[in-house]
Amino acid sequence: MWLAEDADTRIYILGSMHALPQGTDWDDGAVGTAIDAADELVMELSPAELGAAAAAFRALAPREAPLAIDARLTGRALTGYRALEASGGSLNGDALDDWAVMVLMGQRIAQEAELVPDEGVETRLTERFEAVGKPIMGLERAREQLMLFETLGPAAQRALLRRAAEKADSGVADVLAMTAAWGRGDVAALENVINEGIDAVPAARKAILTDRNRRWSAWAIERMERPGTVLMAVGAGHLVGEDGVPALLEARGVRVRRVQ
Template identity: 30%
Template sequence: MRKFLIGLGASLLAIGHAAAEPAMWKASDEDSEIYLFGSIHLLDKGAPWQTEALDKALSLADYYYYELAMDAEAQALMQTLALQYGTAPEGKTLSSYLTEEQKTAFDAAVTSYGMSPATLEPYRPWLAYLTLSVVSVQAAGFDPASGVETIMMAQTDDEKERYFETAEQQIRFFADMPDDVQAKLLVTVVEQIEEGPEVMTNMANAWRSGDVQTLDEIVNDSMADVSDEVYQTLIVKRNKAWVEEIRTLMEGDEEAVIIVGAGHLIGDDGVPALLEAEGIKVERIQ
């Protein structure tokens, strides 16, 4: 059974309202402290997750690093680029990327959310996948306006915000995948919808409780099971690029908080582990 639901930052949900302590790490050297906090991009409104440790780190930081800018201009650009890279070439439709059985299951999933499958026919599989992923999550009552980045960006100084990636980079992580890999992603989200919300609930609970081992199994191991190319593209290559930027940042004497998708901070390929492999002191503080 495939267990994950990929978004542009891997994990997507948090469910419930009990006290939470999502995992956080601190990387440090003689004159730098870099805090690493894993984000969830869509949350149910009002679910608590900020802690004293996170608030303290935010109050000390010189800079705040996010995956991507999320203001109105950035979101408009993302939508433009999604259509630019996500529209099927002339003579192709979404159905042409799927088997007859897969298309039947996809149509049923889309219809269950009150959508017409015909509206997605002009899309390449990766864009149909992301569209269906977001629709299914929002239908369950979760909202990007309550997500970690949205909340954090409202609290952090715009002039001190920095971003690891551009909108085009994030779009092309998906758009540059081979068509058959894109189709696997689409089939996977359809299968997860058929299985119900249990997997998402387990993932959310693992994040909220700081259970990184379970989160790694649900998100990263399952992603690799679907396609190693997806895992390498969405997790490993990006983590390695971010580690290089963090190393450069630590050459100065500044403090920073890095807020990226939780899937990027866990497991052997996670940013904390890669930093440790570079000889940088890393400790989990929450």
Template identity: 30%
Template sequence: MHPIRSMLIAGLLACTLPLAALPADAASQPAVGDAAPDGTPPVPLLWKVSDADNSIYLLGSFHLLKPSDYPTAAEIDAAFDQASEVVFEIPPAALADPATGMKMLQASGYADGRSLSQVLAPGELEQLDALFRASGQSVASVEAYEPWFINLSLVMGMSQAMGFDSTHGLDQHLIARAADKGKPTAGLETIDAQLAALDGMPMEEQVESLVEFVQDPAQARVELAQMHDAWRQGDTGLLETLAIDEMKSRTPESYRLVNVARNDAWLPELQAMLDDRSDEDVLVVVGAMHLLGEDGLVDKLSAAGYAVERMCGACSAE
């Protein structure tokens, strides 16, 4: 087991930001081990959380998907139809703002004046350069960027080579559906807050995750395929094992910033949707990582006394 998943999660199971694929071809290889869809919709990671007079539906997203991951399950369609508002990690209008990309580039630089060659060991830099040179690129093109940004860019390139696309992500699909139906939308946090979580990850953890990816990109492709398959199956136990356990143990501060701290910041907003509204249901779409495990929003809301029910006709009782 490798901590490669820490950056995969940040891009695909925890964060909504569009990932700038700087060296997109550097990790482009044929797909390995991806599950062949059987034509049925993915099993939804969907929970209904209720108080006396209204409900919120928590839906776990995979931020990059394939056309074969559609249509959505009937439970998702029903929750969307029932909701008076659809809430995402970041307001859709902010995601579409051209300034978002510039903010991400600004956050990806070194605030202390260092460069990539100063934070990677010579051998690690050579390995990264070899990965780039294999596709006609050079590590010099990313010298100004921090490891987290390079890692996410590599993940984006790898994902695209495997047939994933952000335009097919579940959140993007529902953003488009909400616009088509005229449903109001909102966000739980700002772009600046999400960037601060990524940029705040300790340098040593950023380096560890990037080096693990560079040393074994084939393993990263296998892990992405496994996580996508677990997400399609709606297998909460397997997805928690694949997506959380390694990051939590190997890069704990990154896990805290990307997952726990953001969940804690969102929790009062979700409670207000229940406590301060009546007869208005809300669909909340966030990366699947935010719903799973003891740090997840499902357990936190259950512990706060709300009624929680998994909405999944294909699932066994949980």
């Protein structure tokens, strides 16, 4: 967690994990202090948009015409995909766009790693802020977020799907390692994991990470024109590296320091 501040505004910027193991303890200490101090919560999606995400996925995910996974993946990638299906039932990949298959594969791996969305940062923060009547807003809409994937070119989508499928056999271990790195605040380890997965697809990195980080840092700078204390919780991958939100804010002259 980082703190961006000026004379009358504080924005705590918390790196979130969308799903966590049952019983994970993360919202005490400095994070708990920030939660209690904040006048409002800002997340990638508001609670209403989080609720709309599944319907948006169902609307955008289907292909115009089915295409067999066997025609999209070969070798280790196809083996990894089939192993995931064998572990928990069909992913119906033939009927879905490449990006949507990748999303479902990620969800299957998270399930196998026993990561629970109800234990994730967004769910717990929503409960705490709603319990005391503090406002919650979102930086994006669910459909807008999924359109970042939907509008990627075919080559970028296929590359993301292939890389995800090739690493499916180590997916549970990788997810648990990333969760552990997050839990101990190991920014370098998080950055390595994130870069390994997306640096090979520059178009995806630009659309999914860099461009959004720039928009969110611009939002934070604008928000600092008004007094108050804000807790801004976005995926931890958006806060690390030279194009992470804290670094972008510092480059714009905002005072930023890590506080957790």
